[in-house]
Amino acid sequence: MARTIVCKVTPVVSARRDISWCFQPIFVWMRVLGIDLNPKNHKAISIYGFLxxxxxxxxxxxxxSVISWKLSLPKNDTNALNISTSKTNNWNIEVDYFNHICLMVLVSPTVFYVARNQWQLLWRxxxxxxxxxxxxDHNQLRKKLSIGVVTLLLEISATLHALYLVFPDFRREFIMRKFLTVFAFFAKILPISSLLWYCYVxxxxxxxxxAIQRDIDRTCKVRKEDxxxxxxxxxxxGEVVDGINECFGLILLISVTHFVVDFIVNTFYLVNNVTITNQFRLVIALANMLRKLTMLWFITCTPTEILQKASNVAxxxxxxxxxxxxxxxxxxxLALDILxxxxxxxxxxxxxxxxxLLPKMIGTTLTYVIIxxxxHSSEKFDVNQPMELTTSI
Known part of the structure; x- marks a missing residue:
């Protein structure tokens, strides 16, 4: 009789308080974005996700294509994006735009491929x-994982601010152009969500x-069974870590490269805005840098925790x-093999x-910003140079 009761109760408890329950918020959010991570579903990618x-x-x-067209227009054109008189600043703007586009175009298909092929083995x-x-403790674990929602809220806020900046030109566009523009702006939430997914895992x-270290510390006398x-x-x-490398290796390569280029671009914006004493643009550039730096800190923090805790096991x-x-x-x-x-x-x-990665990124950023x-300074010098030559002639 007792055996029958156990068989009836156990599946209910595991369904409510297993590790899948802890990951349920990120599962639901990724499904909204078109990516099915729930192992209970037979299809890892739906028609909705493919669309x-x-x-x-x-x-x-x-x-x-629209941004490339606007960047190629003359400066006196109302549709042109080259609003700066500095060629260096214009080149920086172009790099910034295409850096973001490459992140979204390359990471999104990679995330769909990972969800369909490699994620299920890692999750098992x-x-x-x-x-x-x-x-x-699954209750505490779910509460801690919910902190990642702050990252998504910050990204959504940054996207809304970017849309606000282009709103004057946005109102004159056709309905289809408005839809594509909004979709392109919010598409960056998917790469950020995939990085949050990686941080969770x-x-x-x-x-x-x-948990292994706690088990070792609790053992007074080691036996062969232990x-x-x-x-x-x-x-x-170790297989879990190998699975993380297989799932997120390409995503991390693209994302970290994006962050390095983005820091160089935004640092130049920051330095340039300090020289022109534009306080509003200075605050926006500083806020964007802090937001990206926080995300990069989380990306590098979790692997460092793995290294530290594996060393503690040894x-x-x-x-x-x-x-x-x-x-x-x-x-x-065994301890030597772990180390x-x-x-x-x-x-x-x-x-x-x-x-x-952080000091390396800082050194690379400072080097390129100085260059x-x-x-940028030489361009300012060249602007005055023709007048000096004319005067001397």
């Missing part, structure tokens, strides 16, 4: 680890290593007491994603 991909990509190419590994090797993998359990859990946690293994010298040697070899092959998240193997400002 969203086609319309979004088409809107981006249409927006890129996460569910397997959570159900067999650790017991996370990477943070969960760091919690897995933390060592076998730790080896299995470490192998599965240090905890070195402190345990074992029953027998042979078992002690096996534990020591020699620490889990790392990389952008397709080109570079590792961690806090070391750009030198070109």
């Amino acid at each position: 969203m991909l086609l319309v979004g990509t088409g809107a981006q190419f249409d927006n890129a 590994l996460i569910v397997d680890f959570d159900s067999n090797y650790c017991q996370l 990477a943070w969960i993998s760091s919690l897995f290593y933390e 060592l076998r359990r730790w080896k299995c859990s470490l192998v599965l946690a 240090y905890s293994l070195r402190k345990v007491n074992c029953l027998g010298m042979d078992l002690q040697n096996q534990v020591s070899f 020699q092959s620490l889990p790392r998240i990389s952008a397709l193997g080109y570079f590792d994603i961690n806090f070391e 750009l400002y030198q070109f």
Whole structure:
């Protein structure tokens, strides 16, 4: 009789308080954007998602063609975007526009491909680890994951501000042009949402290593069963990190490259606005830089947490007491193996994603901003140079 009661109750509890329940907000949000991450559905991508991909990509190419046309117009044309008298500033504007367009055009198809092909295997590994090797507090986990909504709200606010800036020209457009423009502006929410999705998964993998460390610290005397359990859990946690690299490697490569170029562009805007003492534009440029820097900090923070917590597992293994010298040697070899092959998240193997990216990005940004400002200053000098030559003649 007791056995029958257990069989009836257990599925209800797991359906309400498993790790899928913790990820339900991001699952629902990505489904609104056309990406189905729910493993309970048989189709990983729906007709709605495919249409969203086609319309979004088409809107981006249409927006890129319109921007290219406006940038090529003479400065005295009312439709021209080259409102600056500086060629360096105009070149910076062009790079800024196409940097954003490349992010949206390249990341969106990649996200759809990942959701259809690679995500399901990674999700099964996460569910397997959570159900067999650790017991996370799912209520607290869902509350912490909900903090990511702030990132989406900031991105939506920035998109609305960008639409507000183009609103005077926007009112004169045709209905189809208005639809494509709005869709192209809001299409950037998908790449940002995919980065938030990545941060969730990477943070969960760091919690897995933390759960292994707690299990080791609670063990007074190590037995063979404990060592076998730790080896299995470490192998599965490593497979989760490998799955993250396979799923998000290309997305991280494109996104981090976008952030580096974006910081260079916005830093030049910031320096240029300081020199022309435009306080409103200065505040907007500073707010955009802080928003992007916060997002990049989260992207690099979670892999650093994985490294740190995996190292803590190895240090905890070195402190345990074992029953027998042979078992002690096996534990020591396991700790050494962890330190020699620490889990790392990389952008397709080109570079590792961690806090070391931030000083490198700052150094690259300062170098290019100095070069750009030198070109900008030389243009100011060239404007006065013909007058000096004419006077001397």
